[in-house]
Amino acid sequence: MARKDFLDIVSLDRAEIIHLLDQAVPFKDLFTRSVKKVPALKGKTVLMLFYEPSTRTLSSFEVAAKRLSADVTIFDVPHSSVTKGESVRDTIDTLQAMRADYIVVRHRLSGQPAAIARQTNASVINAGDGAHAHPTQALLDAFTLREVHPELPGRKVVIMGDILHSRVARSTSTILDKLGVEVAFCGPGSLVPRTRFKRFTNYDEAMSWGPDAVYQLRVQKERQDAPFYPSDREYHAVYGITEERLKEISDKGIYVMHPGPVNRGVELCDAVLDYDRCLISQQVENGIATRMAVLFGLKPDLKNEPS
Amino acid sequence: MSTALDPAAMSAAIDRLADQIFSAADGQAIDLVGIRSRGDEVAERVFVKLVERGAQARLGVLDISLYRDDYEHLSSNPTLQSSSIDFPVDGSHVVLVDDVIFTGRTIRAALDALFDYGRPSKVDLAVLIDRGHREIPVEPRFVGEHLETDRMDRVDVSLEKIDGKDAVEIITQ
């Protein structure tokens, strides 16, 4: 029985995750054909409900849906930070009337996609909610890492930066953990909560732990109401990948990942983007294939009338 | 349940298919494309026979999970596997190969999939078993064996590599 919704990684078991990653491979193969489309979702409607602005994730989903021959509509929703419950409720009623098959939701509030999923028969995909989850990002991160390290169990990945406010940190750490990867967090003391993962507040200590990959998170100014660290300059010096640190990383063949967009000079110096083991562009590419696998794997519940 | 074909009969059917394809090709190159799953193993075995006879043959494999017409009726979508066609489809003469032809819907999906790779100059169809009951106007040019079946019968094809044995069984409902 297929799921209706794709809301987080926590609710998936290892077998389901591996199945999704495997399913993404044939979708990636399609990219080499001249006709990149397949008719699998022909006649289906995919609605984008992006309450938070995003160019990359939105266009990645758009391309994924269109390559499955679905009809894509970008729903014009207010981006203001004071979007209250009334407008989300009204939107849901409109969506029900439109009989959307799939709804891709990004929202500033944790739990909002789940709330929408409960109130509609369409398949809801979480494109990022508050600091809670970003499951498709986690999938493409795992897929990308698996391409360079086919045997994941026993590998080590350190996720660096603003863990506290990061849905990417939560979802990606969860998926890697479920796949047998050892995960550690590293960052300023004020931004790394105590969790079941190893915790570092010192860059060098984290690196001497011996990671196979360093995953740098985007510093999120818009999610912090009061400063958690003194300045971007200090952040880069203490936790960023500086030119000097890039040398050590390159010597050891450690992979570098980042969910994008990069704050140049804060998380990474420019030279990282030219490093041959920087996986950022593969992550972007793999985003489309993994999102196609997610869309193809869900089943909306359109037989019954909405409750 | 009855065994319609035993391993010897299967082998003979494969030979028959290879013969038919070989003579029809009349010295020209043969591009086999097997339809997953099981059509690919049939295509592989036919391919070996053709190469033995000295034909100029190429082999590809097609997964049609993304081209089916029946998703609405499935509680979960099929597991995808990779397709692989290494030669250019544009201008080629392709022989689609499947283990059984029944309603014809699989072949329709295979044609859609194939045409998304390019524009072949000609497409022929080779099947190990033709069990009748067409719902789509598609006819194979090359047939290994014709089988009389009822619409509601189930025909199970087992192949050595995938299933561990060679057999065709008809299960009456």
Place this chain on the structure above:
Amino acid sequence: MNLFLQGGEVATEDEAPRRADVWIVDGVIKKVGVSDVPEGARVIDCAGKIVMPGMFDAHVHFREPGQEKKETILDGTEAAINGGITGVVMMPNTSPSVDSPTVVKRVLDQGAKCRIPVLTSACITVDRAGHEMAPIAGLKEAGILMLTDDGDAVPNAALLKRAMEYGKEFDIFFASHCEDPQLCGPRALNEGPVSYRLGIQGTPALAEEICMDRDIRLAHATGATLHIQHVSSAIGMETIRWWRDERGAKVSGEVSPHHLMFADEDIGDYDTHYKMNPPLRTREDNAALLQGLKNGVFRIIATDHAPHTDFEKSQAFVDAPNGITGLDTALVSLHDRFIVTGEFGWDLIVKRYSAEPRRMMRLEVAKVSEGNSADLIVFDPDKETTFTKDFMKSRSSNTPFLDKTLKGSVEMVVLGDEILLER
């Protein structure tokens, strides 16, 4: 009126329930003890049931004036009766707030129309804004005893100190909703593994503890009498105990049923029926608060009955308003969770949810004893109650007990010469 409650056990605050019949004539308890049925009396079968004084809830929100969609004073009192409660103290965070004698009169007049006595508290600062002192003398004259800015703490320590110094003259007491406004974040849930998992900034127990510390020290220094409302943290509870017992501060504390029963883990998948302020903390806090209740650290139990509409509670977790209802469910849930399991007995309930709250409000304590006016309830420990929307009398149904079945049932409520409830 001539009622004979036969066969039950009478509960008091001093000892375990004792077998006794209760005879009430024209609203006065004529006899308590095992006896024959008096002539002409209507017999109420109380075999296997507990007869106890009516409960008293010193912390309820009735939303009138201003938010009558959620609750009205009338509906709130009906919910109270449904739950075996025969007296309430309302909180002043209405619209307009109860911060002047005019509004006090308005809500008390409305309360007078209800079937049980309704008291109200009033604000410490005008409109609970934390800038100007409310007219304390005028409020006292209008009948106020308890001053609180409940819903918020008073942010300015100097203002609170001055209010306490000024207020001494008028023999009122202060009650505090303790919360540091800079540490409280979006006021959604406790800071811990659950807030991390759900991706929402949590409020650390520190925010409550620091403010409790501040308010108790101010009260101690000024000689004011202080009551700490809805305590959620074990350390906070310990602060009350220390200042009261070691330093002689005039401070008391209250605990709600939900802070005894539920923890942040119960929020599960963003269930707003477990969202209130102060938030649910950990199971360790549950255990410590329960122990504190049993040891007498808490003076009273109060529900902080906080009705909200279905629509509001169906918002995203961070946006949904804080609070759950409590009047319909409190007594049954306390029985189901703690009396059935033997954690404590009816004497604790009578003391902490009937006698002490009345004493705190300087009212006569309700007792099931001869000569007293009838103010009692009959509770059936064996019958079950299912809290459907229809069963509950509050206008709102935002409770984690919605559609749940618990052991115990309030069967009858008698106040004076009226039977307010009979099932």
